[in-house]
Amino acid sequence: MSILGGGIFKGMAVTLRNFIGSYFHKERLITNDYEWRSEGELPQSIGDYPKEEGEQLRDTTTVNHYSRNFPMLLHDTGEPMDTIRCVACQICERECPPQCIYIEKSTEKIENADGKPQFYPAKFDIDVSVCMSCQICVEVCPFDAIVMNSQFELSTPNRFGGLLVRRDDLLKSNDYYHKIHPQEAAARDQKMVADKAAKEAKKKAAAEKAKAAAEARAAAAEAEAKEDTE
Amino acid sequence: MSFELIKDILLATVPLLVIFPSLFAFTTWMERKALARIQNRIGPNKTGIPCTRIGLFGLGQPAADGIKMIFKEDIVPRGADKLFHLLAPILALIPAMLILCFLPLEFPWGKFISGKVQAFMLDSAVIFFFAISGLATLAIFMAGWASRNKYSLLGGMRAVAQMVSYEIPLVLSAVIVVMMVGSLNAKEIAGAQTGFNWFVFSPWGLAAFIVFFIAALAETNRSPFDLPEAESEIIAGYFTEYSGFKFALFFLGEYIAMFAISGLAVTLFLGAGDGPFLAAAPWLSVVWFIAKIFGLIAVMIWLRGTLPRLRVDQLMAFAWKFLLPLSIVNILLAGLSHHVIDAYPGPVAKVGAWAVSLVLLYMMAWGLNNISRSTAKPREYLYAE
Numbered sequence: 001m002s003i004l005g006g007g008i009f010k011g012m013a014v015t016l017r018n019f020i021g022s023y024f025h026k027e028r029l030i031t032n033d034y035e036w037r038s039e040g041e042l043p044q045s046i047g048d049y050p051k052e053e054g055e056q057l058r059d060t061t062t063v064n065h066y067s068r069n070f071p072m073l074l075h076d077t078g079e080p081m082d083t084i085r086c087v088a089c090q091i092c093e094r095e096c097p098p099q100c101i102y103i104e105k106s107t108e109k110i111e112n113a114d115g116k117p118q119f120y121p122a123k124f125d126i127d128v129s130v131c132m133s134c135q136i137c138v139e140v141c142p143f144d145a146i147v148m149n150s151q152f153e154l155s156t157p158n159r160f161g162g163l164l165v166r167r168d169d170l171l172k173s174n175d176y177y178h179k180i181h182p183q184e185a186a187a188r189d190q191k192m193v194a195d196k197a198a199k200e201a202k203k204k205a206a207a208e209k210a211k212a213a214a215e216a217r218a219a220a221a222e223a224e225a226k227e228d229t230e
Numbered sequence: 231m232s233f234e235l236i237k238d239i240l241l242a243t244v245p246l247l248v249i250f251p252s253l254f255a256f257t258t259w260m261e262r263k264a265l266a267r268i269q270n271r272i273g274p275n276k277t278g279i280p281c282t283r284i285g286l287f288g289l290g291q292p293a294a295d296g297i298k299m300i301f302k303e304d305i306v307p308r309g310a311d312k313l314f315h316l317l318a319p320i321l322a323l324i325p326a327m328l329i330l331c332f333l334p335l336e337f338p339w340g341k342f343i344s345g346k347v348q349a350f351m352l353d354s355a356v357i358f359f360f361a362i363s364g365l366a367t368l369a370i371f372m373a374g375w376a377s378r379n380k381y382s383l384l385g386g387m388r389a390v391a392q393m394v395s396y397e398i399p400l401v402l403s404a405v406i407v408v409m410m411v412g413s414l415n416a417k418e419i420a421g422a423q424t425g426f427n428w429f430v431f432s433p434w435g436l437a438a439f440i441v442f443f444i445a446a447l448a449e450t451n452r453s454p455f456d457l458p459e460a461e462s463e464i465i466a467g468y469f470t471e472y473s474g475f476k477f478a479l480f481f482l483g484e485y486i487a488m489f490a491i492s493g494l495a496v497t498l499f500l501g502a503g504d505g506p507f508l509a510a511a512p513w514l515s516v517v518w519f520i521a522k523i524f525g526l527i528a529v530m531i532w533l534r535g536t537l538p539r540l541r542v543d544q545l546m547a548f549a550w551k552f553l554l555p556l557s558i559v560n561i562l563l564a565g566l567s568h569h570v571i572d573a574y575p576g577p578v579a580k581v582g583a584w585a586v587s588l589v590l591l592y593m594m595a596w597g598l599n600n601i602s603r604s605t606a607k608p609r610e611y612l613y614a615e
Contacts, residue, residue, distance in 0.1 A: 004595050011536045015268045019535075022267045031271050 030064065065181055068148035071126060071137055072177075073170040076113040080171040081120070083113040085145035088121040092137035092146055100130035101137065124167035128154055144192055150180050245337050246330045253520070254485040255292035261531045262291070268535035302474035307378055310471065314376035319472065319479035322369035325362045326486035332359050333493040334420040334502050336515050355416040356408060359494055360401055363449070366487060367393040370451075370458065370468050373480070377471035385467020388542065389458035392448055395546060396455075399553035400445035403438035406564045407498045410435075420502030428501035433588040434564035437595075439499040441557050443526070446491040448549070450484065453534035460539060492526040493519070543606050551602030552595075559594050563587040 003009075022028045076083040088105040104123035112118045137146050149172065156162030178185040259274065266273030274288030306315055332355040352358055367390055374386020407429050408414055411422045429435035448455035459467040472480060496502060500522050503515030540548070567583035 004592065004599055008533075008537065012532060015532065015536045018270055019264065019267045022270045028270045029272060 065183065067150040068135060069133055069152050070128060070131060070149050070154065071146050072149040072172045073124060074145055074147055074174055074177060075171055076174055084120055084171065085143050086121050086124065087118045087143055091140050095136055095140045097134060097136060098130045098132050100127040121167055124170060126165050126170065128163045128165060144188055147177055250330055250486055250489055251482065253489065254482055257485055257527060259289060259292050264531045265535050299478035300475055304474040304476060307471050309378040311376040314372050318369050318373035318376055319476045321372065322366055323479050323483035325365040326483045326490055329359050329362050329490045332416055334416045334497055335519055336503060351417060354414045356404060356414045364397065374468040379471050381464040382468045382470045384464045385458045389451065389468065392455060392457060392545060395549040396445045396448035399441050399549065399557045400449060402557035402561060403442040404498055405561055406434055406438040409564060410568065416497050420497055423501040424504050426504065428499065428504065430499040433584055433591055434560050434567065435499060437560050437591045441553050442495055445553060446495060447530065450488045450491055452530050454537035454540050455545060456539060457542060457545060488527060488530065489523055492523045495526060496522040547602055552598045555598055556595055560591065563590060
């Protein structure tokens with residue numbers, strides 16, 4: 001028989017431990033002290049914020065690895081538009097619950113990182129004021145081209161144009177992704193490699209099958225021809 | 231009206247109107263800090279002295295909140311009953327402020343200047359306390375009804391159901407103290423507990439105090455009984471359509487009601503202004519009184535950081551099937567023990583009565599806990615997997 005109301009006391013002991021512990025163990029405090037930014041001009045649009053880590057982007061790398069705020073487009077090592085992963089398939093645009101993504105597909109194809117000619121987004125805009133950070137676009141993307149960024153300094157004095165993020169401001173490198181979400185990025189890379197290998201293996205298997213079928217057909221034809229001659 | 235009378239009135243009421251609202255400001259800061267620390271956050275720490283970067287542990291936060299509340303736009307929904315929408319926050323604050331007058335707070339200057347020790351001496355203070363604090367229910371329902379919003383109305387209805395149910399165990403547990411003292415006068419109740427003769431130090435007093443505290447939590451809509459303003463269920467309930475200064479008034483009223491009901495709990499069970507070193511410095515009694523109120527409020531904050539909100543059926547089952555029978559049995563036991571101890575003076579009868587009532591109360595609580603559980607089962611989904 002447990003003591004009446006013992007569960008409440010147990011719970012209160014847990015909260016008390018957290019309350020006192022947070023004063024003595026700094027590592028318990030999961031939040032970061034937000035520094036005041038007074039130097040420099042206020043950014044006029046989100047594009048004015050530093051694009052890559054290393055250019056005074058102090059905020060993104062200091063927040064928790066599990067933090068997600070707003071989507072970004074990934075490109076592999078190299079020039080952003082040469083190695084962009086997005087092929088403008090517009091799945092994310094259709095799946096986005098608040099409809100905050102706007103994509104215009106390009107008319108011609110360019111070579112992507114693998115050297116394959118692909119379409120690319122001529123326009124890829126996301127409205128911050130509409131986005132609800134649900135991450136559904138990330139989950140539906142078959143090309144691992146859109147992932148969540150943890151940048152949170154997104155305020156601008158212009159509430160219409162300033163909150164619309166353009167393609168070039170959304171583009172971030174895979175290295176940056178590794179910096180802000182190391183575990184998730186590593187897992188995604190692994191998955192991409194595995195997917196590629198699986199695809200290639202499938203292709204190979206299909207090719208072999210086709211080859212075998214062709215051979216069988218050729219043999220059959222040969223046999224038929226033989227029969228005919230006989 | 232003589233000058234003396236006006237002076238007396240001012241001396242008695244101005245401290246209440248100054249001390250408790252400033253304590254309210256401090257309590258909001260304390261609550262935010264404590265809840266933040268319970269969740270391993272820092273809490274407000276930036277707002278200190280204006281125009282400097284001196285944080286002062288965020289002690290300037292209540293002032294900043296107050297300024298914000300005053301300058302915020304006051305939005306009244308188009309379909310709302312404008313008069314009652316305006317009246318509700320005022321009516322929520324008035325009873326809370328009024329019942330502070332019945333607390334036996336002995337401000338030191340009162341004795342020196344006028345001889346009055348308490349704002350409002352009344353022979354039936356306890357009755358008046360419950361009668362007036364019941365008005366807050368009306369204010370909350372008025373707010374819910376006048377907002378013309380289904381969530382507000384739901385919150386208001388929940389508040390009425392909850393406050394009516396929990397008022398009964400609240401009053402019944404206060405009855406024990408009234409029985410022991412034989413008076414409804416707050417001053418006499420305080421006087422009966424001097425020298426650490428607090429009512430909480432007896433089995434029935436302890437049980438009554440626990441019941442009283444739980445019912446007080448429900449009466450002031452504090453977590454885990456904050457169903458009327460459940461943010462995740464009915465979007466802040468009757469607060470939904472309130473903004474700016476009207477919301478601040480509601481907020482103030484709620485906290486003042488917390489102080490008042492904690493003050494009543496201190497008066498009834500925790501010895502009012504009783505404490506050590508009173509012989510050397512009688513003015514300490516007001517310090518002890520407010521310190522005890524703060525102790526109770528700290529426990530309320532602690533519980534808010536610990537417990538999840540109850541379901542509506544659990545709330546009702548707890549009030550009617552657990553607290554009510556327990557407090558009725560408690561009254562019976564308290565009366566019996568009181569007469570047994572009176573009839574047979576000496577430690578034997580006292581220890582016997584204490585042990586018997588302690589065991590009986592615990593068994594009663596245990597049994598009630600087992601049979602009063604809400605019978606609602608987890609929902610079985612028919613179509614979804």
